[in-house]
Amino acid sequence: MPTQLTWLGHAAFLIQTDSHRLLIDPFLTGNPQATIRADEVGADYILLTHGHGDHLGDTPAIAHRTGATVIANYEIVTYLSSHHGIKNVSPQHLGGEVRYPWGSLKLTLALHGSSLPDGSYGGNPAGLLLRLPNATVYHAGDTGLFGDMALIGDEGLDVAILPIGDRFTMGPRDALRALKLLRPNVVIPIHFNTFDAITQDIAPWVDEVVRANLATPVLLAPGQSHTLG
Numbered sequence: 001m002p003t004q005l006t007w008l009g010h011a012a013f014l015i016q017t018d019s020h021r022l023l024i025d026p027f028l029t030g031n032p033q034a035t036i037r038a039d040e041v042g043a044d045y046i047l048l049t050h051g052h053g054d055h056l057g058d059t060p061a062i063a064h065r066t067g068a069t070v071i072a073n074y075e076i077v078t079y080l081s082s083h084h085g086i087k088n089v090s091p092q093h094l095g096g097e098v099r100y101p102w103g104s105l106k107l108t109l110a111l112h113g114s115s116l117p118d119g120s121y122g123g124n125p126a127g128l129l130l131r132l133p134n135a136t137v138y139h140a141g142d143t144g145l146f147g148d149m150a151l152i153g154d155e156g157l158d159v160a161i162l163p164i165g166d167r168f169t170m171g172p173r174d175a176l177r178a179l180k181l182l183r184p185n186v187v188i189p190i191h192f193n194t195f196d197a198i199t200q201d202i203a204p205w206v207d208e209v210v211r212a213n214l215a216t217p218v219l220l221a222p223g224q225s226h227t228l229g
């Protein structure tokens with residue numbers, strides 16, 4: 001079965017390979033875009049970009065219910081273990097790559113914050129570089145534009161998942177500049193229109209991606225999937 005990327009709204013994705021379900025940044029409760037509830041989503045692994053509530057989201061409840069392995073930076077998995085009793089964790093940190101039964105994950109730089117819901121320190125925020133059986137996928141997490149995206153682009157990206165909502169992350173203009181550095185085949189915009197503060201008119205941005213021949217834009221509605229390779 002080909003790998004499917006399903007957008008669950010905001011920064012949340014469910015990736016289904018032929019063997020595993022990977023849940024990224026599962027902010028479902030309180031996410032007005034969410035099309036699946038936290039008590040019904042399945043997961044074998046939960047991958048987190050950073051500790052903010054709109055990314056950590058329902059991780060404790062889903063991890064307890066499913067027994068999924070939580071992958072995040074050292075500070076976040078330590079918090080989940082000590083505050084929520086989650087034992088099935090895989091700590092990583094920026095620059096490190098780990099092989100899993102479904103592929104591999106490297107945590108990459110992200111320019112942002114990462115405090116945890118109780119205000120404690122969440123380490124550095126990250127992007128996710130996933131080498132899946134059919135494709136290499138970069139989920140940027142929450143980040144501003146940075147020049148070292150060119151190094152991530154050197155990895156050879158099939159898909160880049162980029163925030164474009166502005167205010168807390170890159171906005172549309174910087175996301176276009178990011179595409180010049182990342183050089184993905186496909187771009188999926190996220191982290192916009194969830195809340196009034198990150199409202200964007202997406203159509204002109206999509207048009208500009210096409211006009212400048214930066215990537216193939218794939219505009220998903222929450223709940224929709226993109227099939228890899």
Ligand code: NI
Pocket residue numbers: 050052055112113142
């Ligand atoms: Ni954030």
Ligand code: MN
Pocket residue numbers: 011052054055142168191
């Ligand atoms: Mn966010």
